[in-house]
Amino acid sequence: MSGREGGKKKPLKAPKKESKDLDEDDLAHKQKLKEQQKALQEAKAKASQKGPLATGGIKKSGKK
Template structure:
């Protein structure tokens, strides 16, 4: 006989959360730097999405003159 014979499996228990970790000055500075970088990247992506050729790119002609 096997150990488990069908049926719904129980979900794994999540580890208990311990007390909040104390952040020192270096950790705080790193978090602020990451947040600033993320904001800059978001702004750059928005600016790039707005851009593009003003005429809509190369237009395909029908070949008739």
Template sequence: MSSKQGGKLKPLKQPKADKKEYDEMDKANIQKKKDEEKALKELRAKASQKGSFGGTGLKKSGKK
């Protein structure tokens, strides 16, 4: 079928999601999760500064 409409079709707009109402427990859980992620990110940054853990790597045999 030939159509004079060229190019891609635009996707239909999705309706905006309603804002969720959070109670105190939900807010506390969300804040706790954010704090844990922040601490984990800091630990990763700290660990990357020190370099490799063992430092020795793979040992090679003396044979040639």
């Protein structure tokens, strides 16, 4: 016996998943998620243009 034959055999390709029919509720939900994702991306882009919010760090008084 050669060393290559031992062990569990792997399938060549994964079986195709069945495409399930989407009803109107599923389509509306997917559309809503896309809109939320788009709004989040726009908010990130807008926030990155303004710059950092807290740049001062810890402020120290002159007293000891």
